[in-house]
Structure formats: structure tokens, C-alpha cells
Amino acid sequence: MSEKREDPILVTRSLLPPLEEYVEMLKPIWDSAWLTNMGTYHEEFKRQLKSYLMAPNLELFVNGHMALELAIQAMELEGEVITTPFSFSSTAHAIVRNGLTPVFCDINPEDYTLDVDMLEDLITDRTCAIVPVHVYGNLCDVERIETIAESHGLKVIYDAAHTFGEELDGKGVGRWGDASMFSFHATKVFNSIEGGAVTFRDPKLEERLYQLKNFGITGYESVEHVGANGKMNEFQAAMGLCNLRYVEEAIGRRRSLVMRYRSRLDGIEGIRLCRENPRVRYNYAYMPVVFDGYGATRDEIFQVLKEHNIHVRKYFYPCINDYACYRDRYRKEETPVAARISGQVLTLPLYPELPTEVVDEVCQVIREAGRG
Numbered sequence: 001m002s003e004k005r006e007d008p009i010l011v012t013r014s015l016l017p018p019l020e021e022y023v024e025m026l027k028p029i030w031d032s033a034w035l036t037n038m039g040t041y042h043e044e045f046k047r048q049l050k051s052y053l054m055a056p057n058l059e060l061f062v063n064g065h066m067a068l069e070l071a072i073q074a075m076e077l078e079g080e081v082i083t084t085p086f087s088f089s090s091t092a093h094a095i096v097r098n099g100l101t102p103v104f105c106d107i108n109p110e111d112y113t114l115d116v117d118m119l120e121d122l123i124t125d126r127t128c129a130i131v132p133v134h135v136y137g138n139l140c141d142v143e144r145i146e147t148i149a150e151s152h153g154l155k156v157i158y159d160a161a162h163t164f165g166e167e168l169d170g171k172g173v174g175r176w177g178d179a180s181m182f183s184f185h186a187t188k189v190f191n192s193i194e195g196g197a198v199t200f201r202d203p204k205l206e207e208r209l210y211q212l213k214n215f216g217i218t219g220y221e222s223v224e225h226v227g228a229n230g231k232m233n234e235f236q237a238a239m240g241l242c243n244l245r246y247v248e249e250a251i252g253r254r255r256s257l258v259m260r261y262r263s264r265l266d267g268i269e270g271i272r273l274c275r276e277n278p279r280v281r282y283n284y285a286y287m288p289v290v291f292d293g294y295g296a297t298r299d300e301i302f303q304v305l306k307e308h309n310i311h312v313r314k315y316f317y318p319c320i321n322d323y324a325c326y327r328d329r330y331r332k333e334e335t336p337v338a339a340r341i342s343g344q345v346l347t348l349p350l351y352p353e354l355p356t357e358v359v360d361e362v363c364q365v366i367r368e369a370g371r372g
């Protein structure tokens, strides 16, 4: 049996550039004393990101949540928004905080994104938009979603928080839908400490997004919108610019760790891994594993790993429609697949510096736990 390890292994570890590189970036900030409000680094980061993400248009934000909330606000919607309960809290909160009503669509059991077969049945005359999530970096069926949205005149705003740098047929994922939100939170594949961006199709949205992240101010003496403070500051942009130099290397390392996990776990009865779509260039953001008819339950595996000082995550558990703040209006039974997967899934430790031996160790503990 494998022993408890001395030093804890956490599920993730933030990507950091060499300290000297970041410190070097700070000098111009001190020289100019320009700390925030769309400074030089903000503009440079925006330019480089637009190119890296192959986005037609892009606006930066202080974090991913604010980016999503303001992207939805910019669409000027009213009524119901179809979304998934299998996501991070931010997705539904961004809808509700815009005065809109989420309608939860179940997910498909293959890649945990929206079950597009169920989508049309949920569309009513009050539906105004769809907010799908590219869960764990698995792309939604963007083509079918586009067809459905077009035929019903609905906006599509993707929560693309997990898909930084991903491509479909060689094109940046941000070109799908009316808008996509990317998160640069410390725990994501790429970070600017906190940060986010919205990529969008219609260039006319640029001015509106800019105004909304700056209190709705539209001129020296005019405020035309009820905006928020969603501005990214220069320290965040500097971190983003530094990390952008290392993100390809980080994704490469993540990829080889995911391949290692797969080689150790694939084919074990009761363990399900996501299949890869050959049209997609992945970023390997997460290592989700579903335990379905395995020798131990998800919660047992979670506990055994914890006893070995390996800390994994029940991501996403609970489902959003089972949160205390939404439970009075929704029931998790309405989305049975999401409810089931949420009770069976774990995301395993994954970050560029994770030693390959630790991947082997995690898999060994999982195998032993399954033998009971």
C-alpha cells in the first residue's frame, strides 16, 4: 500500500513568471505613476491577447466574473436565459445579477457540456439568450448551438473561462457566439493574478463594454449607463504580459501530465475519462475523472486521497440548481445527468510543475482504493 506523503499536493498551483521579469515590469509603472484606468500595459496586454486568442474584438476586465456580467448587460436582454447547472457559481450569478431568469438545461454525459438535444424544448417566447459553458475545456457543440440560436433569434454568450488558448479547426474559440468570457484567475491555465476578457463578434459592442466597466461613464460630464467598476489595473496587465511568454510551455507540460494520467487510468472498469475531439487544440486545464460503478465511490476516493495528503476537488459539486440561494426556485432532479455527474466527478492535481511521479502516485492510490 502507498504511504501518506509528507508534503501536501494541491489540485493546482498558479503559473508564475520569473520574479525578476515581473519586477522589471514595475519600473515604468513607478515612473509614470499610472496605476490603473487603461494604462500602457493594459493596452499592450489587450493587443497581445487579441492576437494570441485569435479574437476579432476583445475587451479586458478586472476578473472573469465581471467580464461575464457586463457582457450580458451589454446585450440589453430581458426574460429567460438557458444555461447549465454544471458550472462554477459565476455563470448563473452573472445572469441573475442582470435581472434575468436562468433556465437550467441538462448536460450530456460524454463531455458535460449542454445537452443540445434538450435545448430547443426549453425555448419559450421569453427566452432571450443561451449561456453555455465549455466545461473543463471541452467545447460545446458550437455549430448546433449557433443554428438553434439563429433560428430563434437568441444571443449566445459563452462562459469560456476554461478554454484559454483553445482552437477549433485552427480558429480561436472566442469567435463562436456573440461573445465569450475568458478568466485569468490565479487558478486558471493562464493568469493575470485576477483578470478576464470578453471577445465578441460585433465591433460596435466595444464602446459599450468599455463604458460599462468604467461606471457607465460616456463623457466628461455624462453617465448614460448603470455600469460597474470592472477595470483591469496595470499590475494585473504586467503579470498577464509576463505569463503570456510562458503559457505555451505550461500547456505543453499540462498535456504530457494528462497523457500520463490517461495511460494510468484509461480502461479501468468504473473509471470514465473525457474523449478528445481531434478538431480541438486543448489547453489541458483540468483532469476530470468520473467514478461510475467503480470499486469505491467518489466521496471515498476523495477521502482516501486526502488521507494520503493529496487534495483533489469535487468540481463541480453541488450543481448550481442545488445551491442554497437557488434551491427554492429550482430542483437538481430537473437536470438528472448533471446531478449524477456532480456526485461522481473529481478533478485531479494538474499544474505545470507537478512531477510525473506524483501523477503515478495519485493513480496508484486510486487503484488501491478501488480494490477495497
Ligand SMILES: *Cc1c(COP(=O)(O)O)cnc(C)c1O
Pocket: 063, 064, 065, 066, 087, 088, 090, 091, 133, 159, 161, 162, 183, 184, 185, 194, 195, 196
Ligand atoms: C473561474 C470561472 C469563472 C469566473 O472567473 P473569475 O476570473 O474567477 O471571476 C466563471 N466561470 C467558470 C466556469 C470559471 O471556472
